[in-house]
Amino acid sequence: MPLRGRFTPPGDKSVSHRLILLSLLAKGEMLVRGLSDCEDVASSLKCFRALGGKATEEQDGLRVTGLDRNFPPMPESGEIDLECENSGTTMRLLAGILAGAPGRYVLTGDAQLSRRPMERVAEPLRLMGAKVSTMAGKPPMVVEGGKVNSSEYALKDASAQVKGAVLLAGLSASDGGPTVVLERASTRAHTERLVDFFKGRVSVDGLRISIWPGTLVLKDTFLAPADPSSAAFFLTGAAIIPDSKVTAENILLSPGRIGFLRVLDRMGANVSITLTSDTPEPVGEATVEYAGPLKGAEIAPEEVPSLIDEVPVLALAATRAEGRTVFRKVDELRIKETDRLMSIRHQLGALGARIKIEGDDLVVEGPTSFIMPESLDSGSDHRLAMTLSLALLAAKRNVPILGSGSISVSYPGFGAQLEALCRG
Numbered sequence: 001m002p003l004r005g006r007f008t009p010p011g012d013k014s015v016s017h018r019l020i021l022l023s024l025l026a027k028g029e030m031l032v033r034g035l036s037d038c039e040d041v042a043s044s045l046k047c048f049r050a051l052g053g054k055a056t057e058e059q060d061g062l063r064v065t066g067l068d069r070n071f072p073p074m075p076e077s078g079e080i081d082l083e084c085e086n087s088g089t090t091m092r093l094l095a096g097i098l099a100g101a102p103g104r105y106v107l108t109g110d111a112q113l114s115r116r117p118m119e120r121v122a123e124p125l126r127l128m129g130a131k132v133s134t135m136a137g138k139p140p141m142v143v144e145g146g147k148v149n150s151s152e153y154a155l156k157d158a159s160a161q162v163k164g165a166v167l168l169a170g171l172s173a174s175d176g177g178p179t180v181v182l183e184r185a186s187t188r189a190h191t192e193r194l195v196d197f198f199k200g201r202v203s204v205d206g207l208r209i210s211i212w213p214g215t216l217v218l219k220d221t222f223l224a225p226a227d228p229s230s231a232a233f234f235l236t237g238a239a240i241i242p243d244s245k246v247t248a249e250n251i252l253l254s255p256g257r258i259g260f261l262r263v264l265d266r267m268g269a270n271v272s273i274t275l276t277s278d279t280p281e282p283v284g285e286a287t288v289e290y291a292g293p294l295k296g297a298e299i300a301p302e303e304v305p306s307l308i309d310e311v312p313v314l315a316l317a318a319t320r321a322e323g324r325t326v327f328r329k330v331d332e333l334r335i336k337e338t339d340r341l342m343s344i345r346h347q348l349g350a351l352g353a354r355i356k357i358e359g360d361d362l363v364v365e366g367p368t369s370f371i372m373p374e375s376l377d378s379g380s381d382h383r384l385a386m387t388l389s390l391a392l393l394a395a396k397r398n399v400p401i402l403g404s405g406s407i408s409v410s411y412p413g414f415g416a417q418l419e420a421l422c423r424g
């Protein structure tokens with residue numbers, strides 16, 4: 001069944017997290033419109049409130065009052081528990097913010113988050129003078145914040161969350177100096193863009209980002225752009241299902257987020273992009289139209305951060321494409337909500353796809369005529385569950401997808417949107 005129509009996905013998850021969490025270090029009041037309604041962002045909001053932040057629902061959006069670093073006194077227990085649930089972004093960015101806050105904070109997560117690595121963020125924060133401990137590298141992460149100093153840190157992983165945590169800690173450096181982060185490859189730049197937008201001092205020189213301590217100032221209103229990573233499922237669906245044409249409106253079009261559109265274009269889909277605004281980041285619409293069978297493509301290591309969350313659905317596109325698609329150096333996928341390399345191989349493999357993991361590369365040989373197992377298993381990984389829904393649509397079949405409740409982690413309205421685009 002073709003996918004046809006225009007739609008607006010939920011507010012961008014990465015930007016929504018940052019709007020809420022940055023407000024801990026900001027003064028002023030801001031009405032945020034278009035904030036993501038997903039569970040992950042709700043986790044950030046709960047933590048914001050647990051730290052004394054004020055946010056009230058209004059008809060037009062969420063009114064957020066900046067906490068301006070007025071963190072609450074410690075309760076009798078001597079520590080504040082912050083439940084980050086499934087959200088790695090919440091935990092990692094909060095660790096950076098709390099590194100400069102007096103008190104003891106215990107950051108916990110659900111079973112999936114409790115398996116994810118946290119030393120990558122604990123280590124640079126320790127080098128800045130914060131006391132941070134993990135449980136054998138995993139959550140719970142305990143941050144005993146207070147005084148942090150500026151530092152220069154070369155990221156070991158291409159991770160926007162780690163970059164963000166160090167930059168946010170740098171906003172509280174008590175020696176007044178700049179904190180410098182050197183990236184290995186360019187990752188999504190939302191932290192630095194928003195800090196700049198809220199009147200913080202930050203400078204970007206290629207892969208070198210410097211930030212100076214200071215207090216941010218919120219704007220009166222902020223319209224969160226829609227999430228390209230949510231749009232990606234339907235836009236990629238349109239590239240693989242004959243007669244499809246889908247337009248995602250008002251989405252964030254930052255170069256660090258739309259690598260999947262560049263890849264779909266290289267694979268032969270008809271892709272067009274129109275910019276409608278540029279501050280603080282590019283926003284506009286993207287249309288993908290089916291243009292015949294796709295062909296395989298090579299995805300270079302330096303492109304990977306710009307499509308890191310879209311590898312599952314691009315791998316699905318590759319199973320429908322003629323020839324070989326290679327995703328180079330995608331080992332970061334091993335530490336997502338699930339080991340996504342294995343989940344992609346097993347679940348698309350269960351549909352008959354020819355997929356191999358060669359070292360850190362993911363190799364897909366297409367095209368595949370899908371066979372149907374009795375059920376598919378997303379492993380409660382939201383991006384896998386949505387990818388598998390599209391796979392079933394492309395195969396014109398319907399079998400249960402186990403763990404599809406996880407879709408609300410990023411896109412609660414996914415099922416309804418899928419139906420609407422199928423109706424055309």
Ligand code: S3P
Binds near residue numbers: 017
């Ligand atoms: C995110 C960064 C990416 C991405 C995640 C959101 C962010 O994670 O996969 O969904 O908002 O900074 P890493 O920084 O761990 O690559």
